[in-house]
Amino acid sequence: MFKLIMRFQDITVKEYTFESVPVKIGRRDDNDVVIDNMAVSGHHASVEKEEPNYYVVVDQGSLNGTFINEKKIERARIYDGDFIIIGKHSLKFEDLRPKGQRPLRIPGDELDRPAGGYRDTVILDTKAQQELLAKHAAERGVSLDGPREKPKKVELFGSLTILSGGTPQIIDLEKRLTVLGKSDDADVKCSGLLVGKTAALINKRPNGYFLAYAEGMKKPEVNGEAVTTQLQLHDGDQITVGNTRMTFHLREEIS
Amino acid sequence: MIVDAYTITDVGLRRELNEDAVYLDPDRELIMVLDGMGGHQAGEVASQIAMETMASFYTQHAHQPVRSTEMFEAYDECFTYHTNLLRQAALAANRAVLLKSLEKNERLGMGSTVAGIAIHGYTVSAINVGDSRLYLIRNGSIEQISRDHTLAEDQFERGILTREELRDSQLKHILSSVLGVDEELRVHMEELFVLPGDIVLLCTDGLCGVLEDAEMLGIIQQSPVGPETLTRLIDEVNARGGPDNATAALAVFSRDSQRDEE
Numbered sequence: 120m121f122k123l124i125m126r127f128q129d130i131t132v133k134e135y136t137f138e139s140v141p142v143k144i145g146r147r148d149d150n151d152v153v154i155d156n157m158a159v160s161g162h163h164a165s166v167e168k169e170e171p172n173y174y175v176v177v178d179q180g181s182l183n184g185t186f187i188n189e190k191k192i193e194r195a196r197i198y199d200g201d202f203i204i205i206g207k208h209s210l211k212f213e214d215l216r217p218k219g220q221r222p223l224r225i226p227g228d229e230l231d232r233p234a235g236g237y238r239d240t241v242i243l244d245t246k247a248q249q250e251l252l253a254k255h256a257a258e259r260g261v262s263l264d265g266p267r268e269k270p271k272k273v274e275l276f277g278s279l280t281i282l283s284g285g286t287p288q289i290i291d292l293e294k295r296l297t298v299l300g301k302s303d304d305a306d307v308k309c310s311g312l313l314v315g316k317t318a319a320l321i322n323k324r325p326n327g328y329f330l331a332y333a334e335g336m337k338k339p340e341v342n343g344e345a346v347t348t349q350l351q352l353h354d355g356d357q358i359t360v361g362n363t364r365m366t367f368h369l370r371e372e373i374s
Numbered sequence: 375m376i377v378d379a380y381t382i383t384d385v386g387l388r389r390e391l392n393e394d395a396v397y398l399d400p401d402r403e404l405i406m407v408l409d410g411m412g413g414h415q416a417g418e419v420a421s422q423i424a425m426e427t428m429a430s431f432y433t434q435h436a437h438q439p440v441r442s443t444e445m446f447e448a449y450d451e452c453f454t455y456h457t458n459l460l461r462q463a464a465l466a467a468n469r470a471v472l473l474k475s476l477e478k479n480e481r482l483g484m485g486s487t488v489a490g491i492a493i494h495g496y497t498v499s500a501i502n503v504g505d506s507r508l509y510l511i512r513n514g515s516i517e518q519i520s521r522d523h524t525l526a527e528d529q530f531e532r533g534i535l536t537r538e539e540l541r542d543s544q545l546k547h548i549l550s551s552v553l554g555v556d557e558e559l560r561v562h563m564e565e566l567f568v569l570p571g572d573i574v575l576l577c578t579d580g581l582c583g584v585l586e587d588a589e590m591l592g593i594i595q596q597s598p599v600g601p602e603t604l605t606r607l608i609d610e611v612n613a614r615g616g617p618d619n620a621t622a623a624l625a626v627f628s629r630d631s632q633r634d635e636e
Binding site (some may be wrong): 120180190255294296331 | 495525567570
C-alpha cells in the first residue's frame with residue numbers, strides 16, 4: 120500500500136492511495152494517475168513490485184523521461200519519501216506499510232545506471248529545470264536566494280592609448296577581436312611601410328588579452344620584440360605596428 | 375590562412391539510429407556538429423532541420439555586400455557581424471525545429487544541440503547550444519571554448535557545485551538550452567584569432583562524454599591531422615562501448631605563404 124501525492128508548482132494537486140500494482144501514470148485517460156500536460160507521454164511510467172518487498176518505478180519509453188529525485192531512470196527501486204518527477208509534476212511516494220515490512224534503502228543503491236556509467240541526455244523545460252535546481256541546492260543545504268560564495272568572476276577592461284603615428288586617443292578593447300592595420304575596416308589604423316591590412320589582432324579571452332601577428336612584412340612589436348605568433352598582453356606593454364605606437368592598459372574587476 | 379577540414383559521424387554500438395548531423399560547406403567556411411534528441415526518429419528530424427536552417431540562413435547573409443542589422447533580434451556590438459549572424463542562424467533554427475515539433479504528437483519535445491564555427495580570414499566565430507563542444511588545440515594544449523548548457527554548469531555558476539563535483543553530477547546530462555524546445559534560447563558566443571598550426575575540434579557528447587580532453591588531444595597529436603585522425607577517435611570511443619552516436623569535425627589552419635607576406 121502506498122500513496123502518491125501530486126504536486127505542481129508547489130501546490131498539492133491530488134493524493135492517491137493504491138493497494139495493488141501496477142499503477143499506470145501518463146497523459147491518457149486510461150492511466151491510474153492522469154497528468155494532463157504535453158510534456159507527459161500517453162503512457163509515461165508505472166509503479167510495480169519487485170521481490171521480496173520492493174516497489175519499482177518503470178519508465179514506459181517516455182519522450183522526456185522519468186526521474187526519481189534528480190536521477191533519470193529506466194527502472195529503479197523507490198523508497199518512502201522519494202519523488203517521482205515527470206515533466207513539470209512531482210509525485211511524492213509514501214510507503215504506507217508498517218515500517219518492518221518496508222525495504223531498507225541500501226546505501227549506494229545506484230539507480231539502474233547503464234553499463235559504463237553513460238546516461239541519456241535529457242531535455243527539461245525551463246520551469247522543471249528551475250525546480251530541479253532549487254531542489255538540488257536545498258539537498259546540499261544551500262538556498263538559491265540566500266547569500267553564498269559564488270565562483271569569482273574576473274571582468275577584464277583593456278584599452279589602447281595611441282601615442283604616435285595616429286590620432287592620439289584611448290580605444291577601449293570591449294570587442295572580442297580588435298583589428299590593427301592599414302585596412303579601412305581596422306579598429307586601430309596603423310601607418311607605415313610594409314604594414315599589412317590586418318597587421319595584428321587582439322583577442323579578448325576569458326583569461327586575458329592576446330595579440331597575434333596576422334599579415335604583412337612588418338611584424339607587430341611588443342616592448343621592442345617582434346611578435347611572430349601570439350603573446351599575452353600585460354598592463355603597460357608598449358605595442359608598435361609600423362609607425363604607430365601605443366600603450367596597452369589592463370584593469371581587472373573581481374565580482 | 376589555409377583551412378583543411380574533415381568530418382565523421384558514427385552510430386556507435388548501442389544505438390539503432392544516428393541522430394547526429396554534421397555540416398561542412400564546400401568553401402570550408404561553416405562547420406557544425408549537431409546532436410538530435412527525441413523518440414520515434416524525431417531526434418534525426420530535429421538535427422537535420424536545425425542543420426539545414428542554420429546553413430542556409432548563414433550562407434544567404436554572410437556574403438551580402440550591404441550588412442543590414444535589421445534581421446537581428448539581438449545584436450552584440452562586442453562581436454563581429456559574422457558571429458552575430460551565426461547566433462541569429464541558431465535562433466532561426468530554434469523556431470524551425472519548434473514549428474516542426476508541433477506538427478506531430480510524437481515529435482513534441484524533440485530538439486538538437488549545435489556547436490558551430492564560421493571561418494573568416496584570421497578569425498573564427500564560434501557558437502554553441504547544449505552540450506556539443508568546441509575545442510581549440512594550440513601549442514600542444516587543448517582548451518574548451520564552448521560553454522556547456524547543462525544544469526550542472528548552471529549550478530557551478532551559482533556556486534552550488536565545484537568544478538570537481540560537476541564532473542560526476544547527474545545534472546550534466548540535463549540540458550538547459552536546446553534548439554527547438556523553448557521560444558527562449560541561450561546561445562554561447564566566442565571569437566578567436568587563429569594562428570598557423572591551430573586546430574579546432576567540434577564534437578557531440580558521444581565523443582567528449584566518453585574521452586577526456588587530454589585523451590582526445592593525445593589521439594589527435596599522434597600524427598599529422600587527416601581523415602584517419604577522426605577514425606582513430608571513433609575507434610577509441612567504440613572500443614569503450616560506443617554508448618552513443620559520436621560525431622566530430624576538425625579544422626586545421628596553416629599559413630597561406632603567398633598571400634600573407636604581401
